[in-house]
Amino acid sequence: MESGIKRAGIAHRLLMLLLMIYLLLPLLATCIYAFAQEWQTTVLPERWTLEWFGEMFRDLRFLESLWTSLYLCLISVAISLIVMLPAVFVITVYLPKWESFMKGLVVLPYAVPGVVAAVGLIRAYSSGPLEIAGTAYILIGAYFVVVLPYMYQGIRNSLLTVSAGPLLAAAELLGASRTRAFASVILPNIWPGVLVSSLLSFSVLFGEFVLTNMLVGGQIQTIQVYLYHRVGESGHLASAIAITYFVFILLLSALLMKLGQKMNGGLKG
Amino acid sequence: MVPSVKWSPAKTANEAVEIKERRVARLKRSNRWVWLGLVPFLLMVLMFQFIPIVSMLTGSLKPAEGAGISFGFYERILKSAYYLQAIKNSLLISAASSAIGIAVGLVCAYAVTRFPFKTRDRLLMLSNMTSNFAGVPLAFAYIILLGSNGVFTLLFKQWGLDIFGGFDLYSWSGLVLVYVYFQVPLALLLLYPSFYGIRDQWREAASLLGASRWQFWATIGVPVLSPAVFGTLGILFANAMGAYATAYALVGGNYNLLAVRIGSLVSGDVVNQPQLGNALAIILALSTLLAVFLNHLMTKRSQLLHTASPAKPVRRSRRMPVPRSVGAKEEL
Numbered sequence: 001m002e003s004g005i006k007r008a009g010i011a012h013r014l015l016m017l018l019l020m021i022y023l024l025l026p027l028l029a030t031c032i033y034a035f036a037q038e039w040q041t042t043v044l045p046e047r048w049t050l051e052w053f054g055e056m057f058r059d060l061r062f063l064e065s066l067w068t069s070l071y072l073c074l075i076s077v078a079i080s081l082i083v084m085l086p087a088v089f090v091i092t093v094y095l096p097k098w099e100s101f102m103k104g105l106v107v108l109p110y111a112v113p114g115v116v117a118a119v120g121l122i123r124a125y126s127s128g129p130l131e132i133a134g135t136a137y138i139l140i141g142a143y144f145v146v147v148l149p150y151m152y153q154g155i156r157n158s159l160l161t162v163s164a165g166p167l168l169a170a171a172e173l174l175g176a177s178r179t180r181a182f183a184s185v186i187l188p189n190i191w192p193g194v195l196v197s198s199l200l201s202f203s204v205l206f207g208e209f210v211l212t213n214m215l216v217g218g219q220i221q222t223i224q225v226y227l228y229h230r231v232g233e234s235g236h237l238a239s240a241i242a243i244t245y246f247v248f249i250l251l252l253s254a255l256l257m258k259l260g261q262k263m264n265g266g267l268k269g
Numbered sequence: 270m271v272p273s274v275k276w277s278p279a280k281t282a283n284e285a286v287e288i289k290e291r292r293v294a295r296l297k298r299s300n301r302w303v304w305l306g307l308v309p310f311l312l313m314v315l316m317f318q319f320i321p322i323v324s325m326l327t328g329s330l331k332p333a334e335g336a337g338i339s340f341g342f343y344e345r346i347l348k349s350a351y352y353l354q355a356i357k358n359s360l361l362i363s364a365a366s367s368a369i370g371i372a373v374g375l376v377c378a379y380a381v382t383r384f385p386f387k388t389r390d391r392l393l394m395l396s397n398m399t400s401n402f403a404g405v406p407l408a409f410a411y412i413i414l415l416g417s418n419g420v421f422t423l424l425f426k427q428w429g430l431d432i433f434g435g436f437d438l439y440s441w442s443g444l445v446l447v448y449v450y451f452q453v454p455l456a457l458l459l460l461y462p463s464f465y466g467i468r469d470q471w472r473e474a475a476s477l478l479g480a481s482r483w484q485f486w487a488t489i490g491v492p493v494l495s496p497a498v499f500g501t502l503g504i505l506f507a508n509a510m511g512a513y514a515t516a517y518a519l520v521g522g523n524y525n526l527l528a529v530r531i532g533s534l535v536s537g538d539v540v541n542q543p544q545l546g547n548a549l550a551i552i553l554a555l556s557t558l559l560a561v562f563l564n565h566l567m568t569k570r571s572q573l574l575h576t577a578s579p580a581k582p583v584r585r586s587r588r589m590p591v592p593r594s595v596g597a598k599e600e601l
Binding site: 009011012015016019020022023024025026027029030033039040042043082083084086087089090091094105107108110111112113114115116117118119120121122123124125141142144145148178203207209210213214215217224227228231235238239242245246249250253257 | 302303304306307309310311313314316317318320321322324325328373376377380381383384392394395396397398399401402403404405406407408409410411412413414418420423424450453454504507508510511512513514517518528531532535536543546547550551553554557558561564565
């Protein structure tokens with residue numbers, strides 16, 4: 001034990017290998033299926049093709065749903081930013097007492113799963129003064145709640161790392177108004193962290209299915225809803241879509257990782 | 270002359286008070302303005318988080334006709350074998366997948382700590398990456414692999430192997446398999462920091478004092494880990510109870526699960542009984558709330574434990590990869 005504290009034995013290596021195979025196998029299968037002409041009764045397909053990807057990009061409904069997903073997620077993240085930035089700033093700097101309330105809000109998405117949230121939203125807004133059920137408005141509102149934990153934690157952490165309180169006090173002491181101090185001192189300092197949480201929120205929303213399908217599934221088709229409808233029709237085409245989607249998310253997370261590392265490096269130096 | 274001397278400090282004091290008051294007033298004014306920043310946020314949270322919950326709660330307590338409070342819908346659910354089965358299935362699948370997820374997560378989290386830092390980061394990154402692969406695409410991938418016309422299913426049939434025996438992707442065993450897939454990375458990510466918290470020095474100290482490996486784990490390791498394990502169990506359970514996309518894409522309405530049942534009651538095309546859906550949703554929310562509460566209690570306990578230990582490995586903590594989202598949902 002003393003000698004092997006930092007060394008992985010055969011058993012550990014084997015275990016990790018098995019875990020990785022288990023985790024990557026479904027992905028690999030989808031990928032192979034997307035490039036296969038036909039894949040039955042052999043370990044690997046006999047003929048490969050790019051036909052499914054071609055078909056995917058010729059499919060107008062795919063392009064439309066991709067576009068819908070992109071702009072819905074962008075609008076939601078933008079609204080979330082506009083609303084959350086001042087709120088988290090005020091709470092972190094002026095009202096630290098509120099943090100316990102915020103912590104409760106942050107775990108709420110766990111306690112209230114998507115299905116439950118959708119039920120409540122449908123009941124609250126399918127009649128009455130604000131009849132927005134089935135429209136993009138209700139979805140954007142629901143998305144706001146979905147990304148709230150990521151946004152809150154991301155913005156709060158950035159504010160704490162740059163010690164926003166003292167920074168603001170210094171700026172005000174030097175004669176800047178509060179708004180000016182916020183816009184020209186705090187914002188430039190926290191924006192890398194804010195960017196990371198925005199990208200993260202974007203990728204979370206891009207993969208959202210429950211709320212989208214239940215709230216506006218009949219009216220608005222996002223990429224996930226479209227994929228769901230495609231699965232039953234053509235397996236190969238659905239694989240091609242799933243892989244494209246996954247590669248997109250992967251690129252996004254790679255970007256996130258790079259940004260995160262850059263920020264850590266910046267703080268160290 | 271004398272009164273004026275007496276008078277002047279009073280004047281300056283008055284002035285000072287006045288200046289202070291003015292300053293406080295200005296500060297108050299600007300702090301009052303600061304509240305404005307909270308208004309849109311509170312409005313959004315109220316509209317899209319609290320009003321729906323309250324509306325759902327009142328909806329589930331409304332009698333089918335007329336006014337007042339009634340537990341009629343809950344009574345109907347508790348008397349219906351169909352809905353009871355859905356609740357039972359959901360509880361069982363969540364419990365089973367969480368237990369397996371925890372077991373695999375524990376072993377793997379321990380194994381991960383034995384690797385050098387670079388490999389460790391990569392392993393965690395990979396498992397993190399696969400957690401993006403959830404919901405509809407995940408269900409679909411499993412259909413390709415193990416569905417009725419799946420690659421493995423056909424291959425094994427051709428080779429005459431019958432290792433799956435009674436395995437059916439579209440039933441209990443298949444659902445557990447797919448659920449475990451999204452539980453394992455989450456368990457690994459949530460448990461890894463606690464394993465990380467068990468420091469080598471503790472082991473060295475214990476072994477210097479003559480403790481065997483087993484004694485170390487029994488008296489130090491397990492008590493330190495147990496809050497994290499139960500807390501993670503709560504999160505995994507809530508995660509599985511609320512999981513909808515995977516089950517919906519995999520079995521549709523063919524397997525009786527609480528989340529899927531709620532979905533079809535509220536927005537399904539066949540039967541539309543939103544009020545019954547409200548009551549079922551409340552039942553589901555109660556179970557997940559309980560699980561999250563367990564996590565909350567356990568987090569408190571482990572915080573107590575860790576603040577009691579004098580020094581944390583601060584320097585190393587920076588080496589920890591920033592997880593995509595610890596405390597984020599796997600399944601959306």
